[in-house]
Amino acid sequence: MAAPAVVLVRPREEGNVGSAARAMANMGLSRLFLVEPAAALGGTARAFAVGARAVLDGVVRAPSLPEALAPFRRVVGTTSTRDRRLGIPFLTPRELPLWLAQDPPDTPTALVFGPEVGGLTNEELALAGAVVTIPCSPVQPTLNLAQAVLILAYELFLDRGDTPAGDAWEEPPAEAGEIDGLLAHAADVLTEVGFARDDSFAGVLRDLRRLAARAAPASRDVRILRGICRRVQGALKKGEV
């Protein structure tokens, strides 16, 4: 998946912009847009950004949210309060990668965060295709701006994979290449049983990919499922003879 851009709408505190830049760099994001009026970025922003000055140096300022969003085909809003009347799907941060996976991985995507006080307006949220609400204690339900950026960036970073697993007290999830191999093998079997002639074939392959992403099978699970594919292929071949 291409790394999304972060759009901060009217951030008031330059320290928050610096902290957000640091969190972005921590999680491999680099493109930061600010919608005016936004804090001037001086020494405080740089101090909070620590090693992420490149993110600050690359900041793009836009006079309005629609203008900031012009380069993007897909927009994800954020809010601490769900307003059902919006009619836009609400997601948890953990659901976000799956929702994004419905579109091609290089779809230009913006993650939009509102000002420290008040957040995004309903009019701004209406520009989004989905809205993320970070689960939070009802006692203290609003996160700091940079903390909210971190949570979304963290979930997307984990989803992009190639992060080292912990020590093997459980089996680590299979790598993307192993999953690809399994799905290709399954597609072969489905072709051999005549499924490829169906109109629904492409949709079924997409559903299987989504299901595999969510199941996070271990390498051993992938080996078992490929073993089943091989068995089915063997039985089909035997039938032909």
Next chain:
Amino acid sequence: MAAPAVVLVRPREEGNVGSAARAMANMGLSRLFLVEPAAALGGTARAFAVGARAVLDGVVRAPSLPEALAPFRRVVGTTSTRDRRLGIPFLTPRELPLWLAQDPPDTPTALVFGPEVGGLTNEELALAGAVVTIPCSPVQPTLNLAQAVLILAYELFLDRGDTPAGDAWEEPPAEAGEIDGLLAHAADVLTEVGFARDDSFAGVLRDLRRLAARAAPASRDVRILRGICRRVQGALKKGEV
């Protein structure tokens, strides 16, 4: 699971302690210990804590890490760099709830974070039963102290459950009976392709059940997978004729 305590070892910046307190309150944690020498907590700490002043007001200061850890039966350390020589299991934040679930849920637990510069020493990490490393871009591999606290607290908060799911842009997970039907159908297919004669058959069925539980397939997914089973059975039958 009883909410763990957070122990900050020699934090230098009171703003970080305030931000950590806010992140804790966001994710339902309340007990904060500081190991001396730690920042004095004044107006800056309170400003960063926003609504989490109760966490700051309840801070317990300890002269050393071992003294801070005295009330705890289980200690989780954190570090940005894995030193294999420590001989302590390394976990990702996402693995932490599963690791903690090995012990009774009311086991008194401390999450220990090192100073802003340098982190925990190996001697301090050696007091931990497990060490968490937050996945990060190698370009900017160290998180702000409060950001690290947030990530661990977030993973534990999600694990404690009762957080609302997102909207049903995805179908809800299938019911247990549907999963049972799918697994029985899969067992039939495996029997038909000759798998049931294998010693590993019972183990494979167990693995499939575990995988299905983790994948949480929707009713629609179950229908698709059963459709695949039927196709395979159809193709096998045709071969026999």
